[in-house]
Amino acid sequence: MDSLGIILSWLDPPPIVTGPDGVLWAELQLMLGPECVTTHQKRDLPLSVGSHEAVRGTLTGLVDWLVDHWVALSCETFAPAKRPAGWAGGAVFPTTQDAWEDYARWTADPDAVAQIATWHERHLFGNLSSNLALPSLVLVPEPPYFLIEVDDLPLQGDPSVEFHAARPSAPPWPWLASLSWAQVTATLEQFVSDCLARGRDAGGEHRWADWVEGRFRQARLAAADPAQRLQGQFGPVVSAHLAQLPPASAAREAAEGVFRDTAPGDTAATARTTQDWIDTVVADTSASPARWLLPDLPYDLAQAPFEQGYLLARHVRERLRQPDRPLDLDHLLFELDVEPRREAATAAIETAVVGVPRRRACLLSNTASTERRLQRWHGRRFAEAAALGRLLAAAGGDGGTAVGAAQGPHTLPVAGRRARAFAAELLLPSSVARGYAPTDDLQTLCAEYGISQLAAQWHILNVAAAA
């Protein structure tokens, strides 16, 4: 996993800047792994002219923003709304560009706009607090990852600076970097501490430093409080629902997994309906070898999510001794002790899985979903394969606790990417995808392997890029 780097260089402030703002005048450089995301230059100049890696200004606003939103940054894992459809190559979270456009790509409902904007305040780095020029940086935790999505500034704002990737080999923006949650949290804490020390030692701003430190202590206590964490992860309605379930029960463990991937704005009635389904699975007492519980996961969390998905799918195919043949998904589910249930469920769910140790797991495929891709056989098969990936990844290497997950538009980004890569590789193994030539008949290949042409095309491209 990549790490976050914050490089500070304290400067003398301009004469008009006084108080804490002046004491914390600095150059700031942000690194996501090897990529410097504060690299910028004056707009409208060639890339080779006048590029700077650090932005300059007071850091008080960033400190203030971090302290104000520490609880959200620690545990608020959900995106503010259903991700827009047809989003390939787009940002996973709302960007500064979306804010300029009043989140038009996300919603047309004014109430939902306000909700997204409030979420954005909590997750857009330095929003409404910092005078530093920064690219669009959205920070969202997904333990054990910390996601930071980088994008350029919108041209509508007539920015005088242009941020750009520093290295030719850098990933294109918008770029969702998955970093280590523990490392990012520790780095941000250290950043606040460094600024407080600067305020005290260099500027005599003891009063300000003490005030910020007190607030930061409160924020960290709140972020460690189980009730606040529950609310941060699930929103008020679902957290109230979960709080009624017995702690450490299978129903609670499975429900936390499923609800983490569904809408935070679920109504109490929707939450209850979802819980009813979970309860029926948990209540099934028939013993089973539970072969869906893989003793060891074949990947490392430091690997990219798509690589994790590929390795998991290959591992499953090796267990079946079917490295590259077309797959009967129902047979695979049977072999893994997973019962498919294709039935109507609440709109919050497209597909979901629940597994309880020593029991059969259950894969719910919502036949009432209005998603167009789920109306097609290939689309449903892909969604069910992805849900199976969620089950195997959630349960892998453990065995003591119940697991649950849902695959759909609210799915956690890294887990979702891993699951989609798993599905693509499970249905169309890389060994087959690599052998495909543009002159070959894609339609026949897709019909044989039970995958849509669109998914197959993406997979063939991704496999070629990863080679």
Added chain:
Amino acid sequence: MEKPKRQIRCKCYHRPVRSLPAGSLRGSEDSKSRCPVWAASPEVQAALLAEAIPIPEAGLDSHGHERKLVNAVNGVYFLEVSTNEAAPAYNCYCARPPETLRAALEQKAGRALDDLTTS
């Protein structure tokens, strides 16, 4: 005792450099602003600050002054954030109003500039 008068710390790079209706990011390489040009007027700034509404949940700054204030005029909403100085002073940003104060601010936002400075 009369409360000390609030001041605005409008940074040089927040001041308008050209006549864009919605303001622009400034040319002073590392800073930004979306302030409209008319917000540079000292009368407008003084009036905006004097009758700004504190955001209750933001609390007080390190000197006990209101930490965040909001106001609106001419369709633009302003968020004023304390700079933590002994005398109350505030940075100012154009911002979406907090939901809790939206109703009160919508009325203010409907005013023309003249309504603000002559009231």
